[in-house]
Amino acid sequence: MNRSLRYLFTCITLFAILATGANLLQAQERPDNLDSLDQILATSGYNGTMIIVNPESGQWLQGAYQNPDETLPPLDIDSAAIPASTFKIFSSLVALQESVVASAETIIPWDGVERSRPEINQDLTLADAFRYSAVPHYQGMVKTVGESRMQHWLDLAEYGNQNLDGGLTTFWLEGDLRITPRQQLTLLQSLNNLSLPFDTNVQQTVKNIMVNREESGVIIRGKTGLAVIGNGMNTGWWVGWTDNGSQIWYFATLLQASQNTMAETPEAQANFITARQAVTDKALRHLEILPPLSQ
Structure with missing residues (x-):
């Protein structure tokens, strides 16, 4: 082997060793991240x-916590739970695809029933109905879509367990539809890549209405979900993704609590509602995906 080839071979070998070392270091760091997410x-x-x-880098971080005083079973990323209002992501896609609404600015009429949240007691655009998580407006859209068309799209997109049982306007709130955190991420990644079985413009519209906020150049898209089903089981979701222009991170957080564990007070309900996003933000800041909070 001449000197030039020997030098080239040495460089390639050294690069391979360094690359392998970096991968090993990354693999060793993951348990720390897992422990941190648990905490x-x-x-x-x-x-x-x-x-x-982060699908591009192959980084996959997950955590879990079990309250020792909780009677509900422990959760993991394959635990199936009712989607609650995270289903608004999917029902928006279906309503747009089926021309129930034409765009994000289409007005969805209020049903005239006064509810405890004044912001939803009015006609709303699709974008505002999504932002306010206006259940009655979405129930009206899903009712217009109808059972057969909704079942078609659930099956085609393989959404959760694809189960419509429980009533056309309540199957995602208190019926039998279930989805796992892992399935939520699969849906989100496909939506962001515009690879779901819906028109490209439909998917782009839903991506646009999902924008929650921007922090230091990082765009956060997402949707919350909240439901109380069965014997007082509280289920809370926060799912979405961050995009800083060069890296995309997908996230899904699922919390559950029984009424036995959580006192039935407005304060306890408020704590549960805020906890979904609070713990996710802590994790994203810990991993430096979101910027640290200003002191």
Whole structure:
């Protein structure tokens, strides 16, 4: 082997060793991240699981916490739960695809029933109905879509367990539809890549209405979900993704609490509602996906 070839071979070998070392270091760091996610989830005080993924880099982080006083079973990223209002992501896609609404600015009429949230007691655009998580407006859209068309899209997109039982306007709130955190991430990644079985413009519209906020150049898209089903089981979701222009991280957080664990007071309900996003934000900041909070 001449000197030039020997030098080239040495460089390639050294590069391979360094690359392997970096991968090993990354693999060794993951358990620390996992422990940190467990600890962050524990700060909520509720049963919970969280998954944070960067498909491009292959980084896959997950954590779980089980409240020792909780009677509900522990959660993991394959635990199936009712989607609650995270289903608005999917029902928006279906309503747009089926021309129930034409765009994000289409007006969805109010049904005239006064409810405790004044912001939803009015006609709303699709974008505002999504932002306010206006259940009655979405129930009206899903009713217009109808059972057969909704079942078609659930099956085609393989959404959760694809089960419509429980009533056309309540199957995602208190019926039998279920989805796992892992399945939520699959849906989100496909939506962001515009690869779901819906028209491209439909998917782009839903991506646009999902924008929650921007922090230091990082765009956060997402949707919350909240439901109380069965014997007082509280289920809370926060799912979405961050995009800083060069890296995309997908996240799904699922919390659950029984009424036995959570006192039936407005304060306890408020704590559960805020905990979904709070623990996720803590994790994203810990991993430096979101910027640190200003002191």
